[in-house]
Amino acid sequence: MNILIPDKWLREHLLTKASKNDIQKYLSLSGPSVEHIYDNEVYDIEVTTNRVDSMSIRGIAREAATILKRAGIETKLKKAKFEKIKKHPTRNLPLPEIIYETEAVHRVLAVVMTGVKHLDSPLEMQNRLKAIGVNVHEALIDISNYITHELGHPCHVFDYDKIMSRGGKIIIKEANKGKKFVTLDEVEHETLGGEIVFESESGEIIDLPAIKGTLNTGVDKNTKSILFWIESLDAKKVRQASMGHAIRTVAAQLNEKNVDPNLGLEVMEYGVELFSKLCQAVVVSDLYDYFPDHQIPKTVTVKLKTIENYLGIKLSNKEIKTILTDLDCQVEIGQTEIEVTPPTFRPDIHIEADVVEELARIYGYHNLPSKLMNGELSIHKDPNTNYQFESLIKHFLADIGWQEIYSYSLVSEKQALDTGYSLIDHLKLANPLKEETTYLRRSLIPSLIEIISTNPTKKQMSVFEIAYVYNPQKNNLPEQKLKLTLVSNRDYREVKGDLLSLFDRLYIFSHEQELLVKEKIDKEVHMPIAKQEADLIIKDEKNKTLIGSLIVLDDGHIAIELNLQELISISKKYPQYQKLIKTASISEEMTFTLKKSTAVGDLINAFQKVDGRVKRVDLLDIYESNYSFSFIFQDDEVNISSEEVEPIRQKIVKIGQDEFKASLVGQV
């Protein structure tokens, strides 16, 4: 939470020779962070949620006093002095009757004042409120905002007559569900049930305490008497109500963080002083103070060894005592331990490590040495992947022309449906920020298609991404699987060639593994945007491993989605060395005229199986229905002769003709 602190206001509590820059620097290094100084006057300070004691002018002054002193700058926190509340000797008005139907109340303070004049706040007060971003009204309303900011405890002003005309009772209780009430800003709400409310005798809600007042009991232009009021409620209850109603007032944000109830009296005294001075109101009741629950801070025992363990250096007992005493702690130093009792406004100090933090930050993190640890290393690697392979794959693909993409894991309804899974087979966000990022994707393909379509100037585009997909599982987290997905608008042969090159680089084929592209029949095609789909299977002597799928999209783009873990499991870091063959080979080309339905891959496989001496068959060129192939013939033992090739050649032509209706162009 950020708080704005005008410098002059701060210095009303702080006597220091520190410049504004000093304050910014040293507070940031050892306490709350001063993020900006606006107009060379107003500090913008981030106070962490555990330090509600610092969320005020007084709180920041208290921190600054300790920190600046430690930095060697002469600084003193001024004493806060408020006059005791004195009732008017003769005038009397009764306090309302306060009835507690819940134990969630830690303290209530109240006093009745009358003779309220409706006057403007003094100019300086107005300016300060404006500087901290608070709207200025009249003194009667401004005062509570002003003292909350200065001292850090929210307070409230009721119109006394409105309370009394409703029977003069304030019943503090947990609300039933479904009761309507209107807050000061004239917005209607309905109780959620369980939140603390104030009700009148008749059951009318007359306040949403610690969060926001209601219109029916708030002050207005006609208010003559006020009930000046402070409550301290259970912080969890306040938060529940504030979040539930989405009313995030300053009061709520403070009260939900355990503001010290001991602070209440000072705030009451200060308020009464200002109402008397600025509204000419007089006190006509005794001070009401219900404080059943004096929470006394627990003493924390800290081993001196622990301090040394955390800091890596030994602080002297004197230093420890000085730092903690400056922070208003009571300290007893023993032989091996210290006993630290924090002040009531520091409930955040309750374990050893909390005390260590106080010592370390005030000593100054910047004053501690910096060194790397030695010691034993952990050798248990992540079993789910291999980062070396991941990196190799990325670099190889990039080097051969593929652009790596990072796209959102959250997709639109359309993109979710494009994967072929219905919406109920997707996980979705309960509170998406945008409609197009609602579903947890099950495939990266639609995201990559979108990338290609948003770069229309690129005629040839090949993109890839490695990321999780999220497959829902019953009563469990989704299965989170890494996919390597490639999408390209280039020609099928080029894309497949790149995939084969990648597999070569991963030495997949060198270890007697082969790739099978098993096309699905039309009704098995899963993606609505796909024309054709095939399983990609790696086959070795014993196993077949499904490593992913190949998809021809309706628009002709080619998509390949691989399971990264499976791909890595079949990848190798080195080839299987093949003995170099020293005999000469013969290479030839032959052209066949093929039928449209011929599967060229199958034809090549058949050619290769004709004879052990057919070492390689490659498709060279396609012209209309004519396909040219190159053949390499080689015998491992002796130099092959043209005469020996002849019968093999004949067999090739025969198999082509008999099994594939492929007719040779020209003569053998």
Next chain:
Amino acid sequence: MSQQDPLQLCKDLLIQIDQELDQNAESLRIKYLGKNGLFKNVSALIKNVPNEQKKAFGQELNQLKNKLENKIADLESQQKQTKEKIDLTLPGKKHQVGHIHPISQAIEEISQIFEKIGFNRVRYPEVDWDYYVFEALNMPKNHPARDEWETFFVDTQPDPKMGKMVMTTHTSNGQVREMERLKSKPPIRMINVARTYRRQSDATHTQMFHQFEGLVIDKGINIQHLKGTLDYFAESFYGPGTKSRIRPFHFKFTEPSFEVDFSCHICGGTGKNCRFCKSGWHEVGGAGMVHPNVLKAGGIDPDIYTGFAFGWGVERTYTLKKGLNIDDIRLFYSGNLEFLEQF
């Protein structure tokens, strides 16, 4: 040959050169000056020349050689002038290459830096239970500290023990998961890099971003080691002399907690009129000593072991590189190739 006068042969050769029809420098070089060339043959005859004529023959040979060399050199230079020349100002033809995404580049560099000092890179679920994301990290349900994480919830039944299913708001869910994976047995030196999600979107925040989380647990680990690790990283990643600072902060899962800052390169660390930094400093992320309750949640005895942890945004850390000048991190996820191809 032996009958012929070597001197005369020399002179004949001089004439033959002048009348030579072959005008190719290289073939002439082979013919006359090669291993078995005519000059070599003639010069070999010196052993047959009487001593008193040796001097004259030598002079004749020198003259012959000079002539040959000059002639060949002339021809060579003529040939060079007549050969077709390449226009060296022609533009080069580049190979079509792709690019590793800048986030991958950053992650790779970050991982390598930490791997050098013994950290193991791991990866944990990006959709995880409330338990690992908050509860095990000393953040009870409804705690105000949770407000800082703009959490996306997954629309599904909560688990009775693990709580709601959430998009991980930070990589810290890996802390207790790593302790569990290692069966609560330090030493632990983990670097967890993953996608993280928060309900926010502006020039410096995207709904999805990346974090890297360091976790070190062992006997005797103290704040100095955390500082040392941060300094080591800053110097390795940004270069020597990088300014950094550590400030007190509050996280429920570390105690003490820090905010780690590096100086802003956009305004040169002055903070003047800079909308990207806070008074000259960039908050890179949080760090701290692992809270005893978190160690306990991971089954590790906080009386024996201590540890530190840090978790920073990859994008934020990367964009602080000097001269990179990226002022809108949404570009990383735009898929705009004009942007990506610059990396």
